[in-house]
Amino acid sequence: MIYKAHLVVLSFFFFLVIKVNAQNIIVKNAPASSATDISLVSYKTTAPVIIDEDEYPTVKLVAGFFTDDVKRVTGSMPRIGGLDAAASEAIIVGTIGRSKLIDRLIAAKKVHNLEKIQGHWEASLWQIVVNPVPGVKKALVIIGSDRRGTAYGLLQLSRQIGVSPWYWWADVPTKQCKILTISVSKPTWDEPTIKYRGIFINDEDWGLNQWARNTFEKDLGSIGPKTYEKVFELMLRLRLNYLWPAMHEVTKEFGSIPENWQLAERYGIVTGTSHCEPMLYNNVHWDEKIRGKWNYSINRDTIYSTWQKTAMERGNGESVWTVGIRGIHDRGMEAPPNGISERINLVEEVLKDQRGLIKQYASKEWGKVAQCFVPYKEVLPIYDAGLKVPDDVTLIWVDDNFGYIRRLSSPQERERSGGSGLYWHLSYYGRPHSYTWINTTSPALMWEEFHKAWENQARNIWVINVGDIKPMELGIDYFSKLAWKPEAQQANAQPQFLKSFLTEHFNADLIPSLSELLTEFYRLGTVRKPELMDRDWAVSLSDQNASQLQSAYEMLMKKEKIIADRIPSEYKDAYTEMIGLPAKILTSTGLIFMHDRAKVYGLNQKENEAEIEKLKTFLEKQIDLFNNKTAGGKWRYMMPGTITGKNLPAWNSQVAWPWGEIRQPDTSRKSAEPEVIRPAGSANRQSGIGTAKWVTVPGLGNTGQAMALKPVSLNASWEPSDTSAPKLEYDFIANDRQTSVTIDFMPTFRIYPGMQLRVVVGLDNKQLSMIEVPGSNGKEDENGSNRNQGIRNNYVRSIIDLPQMSTGKHTLFIKAVDPGVVIDRISFLTKSIKH
Structure with a gap:
């Protein structure tokens, strides 16, 4: 009877394997049973977390998060300490070059595949090591290439044991169990592809600041250190590293409260500022009556001394320094009235002065000092007119505020050492109309646009406007995964993400x-x-x-x-x-x-x-x-x-x-609907020679079956007469009435100025016309006639009258010419012929 009872118990444990990921790390709610298992929590013991006393404060902080997480799941709290905390099994955590304990393990050649992370950015390695240190028979060793790499490595384990990054921000409960076993079958490593992955808290007077000043930080009466501490923890758990803080008038400026940026440094979060707040200076409350105009051409000394003071105060932290200049609080740049050339000269003077301050005051502790230039709104025409931005400054391209990227780098710009990045909106306040209430932006659209940025070398900095954080949880979560490994995300990203997110939560x-x-x-x-x-x-x-x-x-x-x-x-x-x-x-x-x-x-x-x-x-x-x-x-x-x-x-x-x-x-x-409406993804046939093709993107567009041309790289272009170009074919039945076809494109832009965004449309193998996607040439902003409704509808429309044809079956074809086209639906409209 006892033997049978044991069988029942083992069987029960076997079916409680709760997490498996692609990194060869498995978390089981069952006792350890193999050489690759570590008993994190068993009936009798709880494995300690061993950290060198000289480790980075960020790692020590995260170790506390991790032990709290273990207690949330099991009720048992692991100890944190040095070798004095050693037990038979343990978790050893440390950063290369900072942890003497980790460096000794490396010198003793007990760690394998170290070359996969050493010298890399934010890389983590997990490995089971036998007899790593005296008193420990077996340990899960988590090594980081730098402080965030170590922190991410440990917090990914938190996520594996069942603690959601959203446990506080979205009140996600934690499933309880009494036993946790970690199995790492072989050394496993991971690292991000996009270097800086960030969020911008914006338009916070709608919700976040109201909440903070009335509930969470009533003493301060604003978003402040208590709120930012929760933001920083969420970012670490999502493996995000870069913050543009809240900047509206209702909020106390991030930089005016030293505890804000001191906390960011403790948490290992890279601080920055938005496109209108250069040199880490939040300018929303700049008093023009006392300090003069925010106009560098007439008030250089006052503005320069302000930037100098900020650089002196915050130069020791890890930051991305936004350079350039716009107006106060997202207003247009105040500049000489004489024309574009004077504006170019002014901005180039600003850049020279700012870079001098950065060179003088910014710390090199974290490597080369990162700088970015954001050609947003009125600054983009100045840049396109010939503004010279220093080669090592990252150009952050922008969307049109509604999710469609205005432009990416030209072949010449791709040679710049600073590379490029992207600033993109999940939330927006401004003309022609705002959307800051809920997040209806689909992961499919995020994939389509960010993957386009990835394929066109915008890979250094990605930052998204997340409004009040709530209720943008799903959008932020998907962005964190996409930015970590964009090359791992494919066209079916939305259904895959929804399945994984829902399974987790x-x-x-x-x-x-x-x-x-x-x-x-x-x-x-x-x-x-x-x-x-x-x-x-x-x-x-x-x-x-x-x-x-x-x-x-x-x-x-x-x-x-x-x-x-x-x-x-x-x-x-x-x-x-x-x-x-x-x-x-x-x-x-x-x-x-x-x-x-x-x-x-x-x-x-x-x-x-x-x-x-x-x-x-x-x-x-x-x-x-x-x-x-x-x-x-x-x-x-x-x-x-x-x-x-x-x-x-x-x-x-x-x-x-x-x-x-x-x-x-x-x-x-009020108008009639076309008689036949077909999602672009319903094409009867597809043809073309080569790797480029039309791909259905589940969840994209009004139909949820829009087709995007992939890849979106610059070499994916064809002459209109090229028979090898990717082609879609749609069969339809014609009658004795006149027919036109309507093609709804998503309102994407051409890749960069000088390019176009076109397709060839034909009937029964005969080319009819070449169409440029309406509003795609970048010559108008979101208030223009084509884009104003296009961004609201998420489509722009072309109508082509078809020639008289015989009754019966015919085929409409759409052939690629330029990369970046996305087709949502095809509509056939027939009407009686007038006699």
Whole structure:
């Protein structure tokens, strides 16, 4: 009987293997059973964490996080110490060149594959070592090439044992178990591809600052050290390393509180500042009455002395120094009125002075001092007109604020030693309309644009605008994975990410339903972000399109409710914060506008008015619950407290609510839908010679099946007559009526100035025309006629009249000419021939 009981127990443990990753590291909820196992926590013992006393403060700090994590999971707290803490089995952690203990293991040749990390940036190595030091029979040794490499190596183990990076920021619960065994079958290493991977906290007056000053940092009355300490921990757990801090007028400047940047140094976070805050100086409260204009051409000495003071104070930290100049607080640059050449001369003078200060005061402790130049908004034309940026400064290219990269480096710019990077938006406040409420930007779009940046050598610095951090959790999480290893992400990145994220954070039986919910959530968010909805948009929809949208919103709302009712109580807070509330906001807002559209057209006035009021009440209740009930009211003030008051309809950063609109819409814009609409991914055939091809990107575009031309490298170009170019073919049936075809492209830009973004369109193997993607030439900003609606709709449209053809089957083809084209859908519109 005892023998049988043992069999039952072993069988039980076998099925509780809880984590496996591609790095040969397995965490088991079962006793150690092989030479490659370390008993982190068993029934009798808890392995200590051994760290050299001279180790970096960042590593010591992270060791504390790790032992806290082990206690969260098992209830047992590992000791932290030097060799005095040694036990039969242990975890030994250290940085090459900083830890004497690790250096001795290396000298004794007990560590293998060291060349994979030594001298590399933020690299980690995991290995089981037998008899590493006296008193320890076996240890899991975690080695970092530098302080962050060591920290990441240990915190990845935290994630493996079941502690989410979002345990605090999204209240993700930790699964409990009493036994943890770590198995490392062979030496395993990892390192990032993108050097600086960062977030920009921005437009924080919407939520984060309101929350901090009213709840988390009431004494300071602003975002400050307590908040940033939580931000820094999250970044380390996500393997992010670079921060542009909050910079709005409501917030105390990051640089004005020494504890902020001292904490960043302790946490090993690289500090920086946004595109309008050069030299680590937060200029939002610059007093022009006292200090003069923020204009270097007439107030050089005052501005220079301010930068000098900042450089002296913060020169010892690890930073990326933003150089150049813009206006105060994201305003346009104040410069000589005489023209572009004077502006170029001014900025070149600024760059020379700034680099002199950096050379004089910035520490070389962390290697060559990193500098970046961000040609954002009015600065881009100055750069394109001939501004000379020093070769070792990283050029950070920008998107159009709506996710589409304006330009990347030319072949000549790719030779620069400073390389290039990317600044990109998950959240935006400004013209033509803001979106700072929820995150509907799909991982598929992030992959498409960032992978384009990767393929075109923008690989040094990636930073994303994340607004208030909440509720951008999924977007930030995906960015952290994408930036770590962009070359490992393929076109099916969105479904793969959703599966892995949901597996990590929710019950297994809910993963298929949650994945379907989020897939449709991102698709409908691509059709129209709730912040970009207005009456003109709703009224312009055809009856067919409006009916389909209303049905989709209703179905998603029902699906969300079914899932919400199934979520276990311990996961409800995390679900509400990351998935549930965003889905409710999107669906409720969409339905409000669909019912308002019906009202405008005089359909069932009373019924639609009642539905609108019902939806308003529902949405107001959900936001109230989020603020006051979720996580026990922890996130109060993170969302606006009311809808029908002034917060949402009065503030242009959010929805243009129909009950706040006075202007009557243009109802004459109502139009018929094409008879046949096909996702680009439904092509009947694809042809072409070579490695380039059209690839369906799941989750991309209005259809969720947009096709992107891959690769997007500069050598992927063809002459219009080239028969080897990648070609898509769509079969259709023609009748005796005139036919036109509509092609909806995603509003991407040409790769760099001087290039174009074109395709050839033909019928039955005969070329008809060559089309340039509307608005792709970079000659207009987001307020221009092509891009204004294009960025709201996430498509731009070309219409081609087809010649008269015989009744029956025909084939439309689209052939590649330039890299970077993304096709969302094809629509065939037929109409009677006029006699």
